[in-house]
Amino acid sequence: MSKQALPVVDLNAVACCSPIAASPMDADQATMVAPMFKALGDPVRLRLMSMIASVPEICVCDLTPAFDLSGPTISHHLKLLREAGLVDSERRGTWVWYRVRPEAFRQLGALLEVSSAPAAGGTA
Amino acid sequence: MSKQALPVVDLNAVACCSPIAASPMDADQATMVAPMFKALGDPVRLRLMSMIASVPEICVCDLTPAFDLSGPTISHHLKLLREAGLVDSERRGTWVWYRVRPEAFRQLGALLEVSSAPAAGGTA
């Protein structure tokens, strides 16, 4: 089973859409969501994320040379991004390709929305 | 100079609106933006942020009892939120009041916007 490790952050479990400015977030929800922000809280990972999100998919071999960092270090950061549920990877022959997980991205965006909208009817 | 420390993150310097999915973020920009995400990457701070953002302003005395943490620890997290440029504080008599910095919030949201992605072969 060459399956990659499942993301630590279960996107289905993360409260999906209420902006953090809409109402005080409870502890459990914060515990689930924080790792996603944490993953983006490092300049290297933020840049990796941006590079990945800017194209449909990208090979590690194109990511690594963009940094003054060793291969293992890039690999480590990519792993954290994966565990945060933000990206997905797939091996195809010799190379490994990364792509963004749109749901995760959308959720993060929704969380930061300036809530002028009442959450009416939003509860699925 | 008893003024509170200026935010470490200079909101005017932070590239203001291009979503990270629009084009690869350069190193400088990532260095400036990452601390904001980092500040939200802790469950306690995320919850504090949510509590602050959910109301026009809120007293530390209403924030502290919501956690099983000492006063100094809450104060420390609030400081990090301040230094990230995400919130503002003001002493009024005995109590200190915190409120969100809408510009910072808006910027973070803009960064995560799903830019109607120029998918395959996209010229930026």
Place this chain on the structure above:
DNA sequence: ACCCTGTTTTGAAATCTGTCAACCTAGAGG
């Protein structure tokens, strides 16, 4: 002036993070 309460600062301990060198694994190709 003194004390009381609310908040921040300081100092210190335990834990976590970012990074690299060295090593291991997965496919491709002879």
Place this chain on the structure above:
DNA sequence: CCTCTAGGTTGACAGATTTCAAAACAGGGT
């Protein structure tokens, strides 16, 4: 089977983070 290259894993270490107790600071009231 052997070797080569692309990536990931392990182990180690310097530096950062989280947390609390103790002390300091800021206003208000007596």
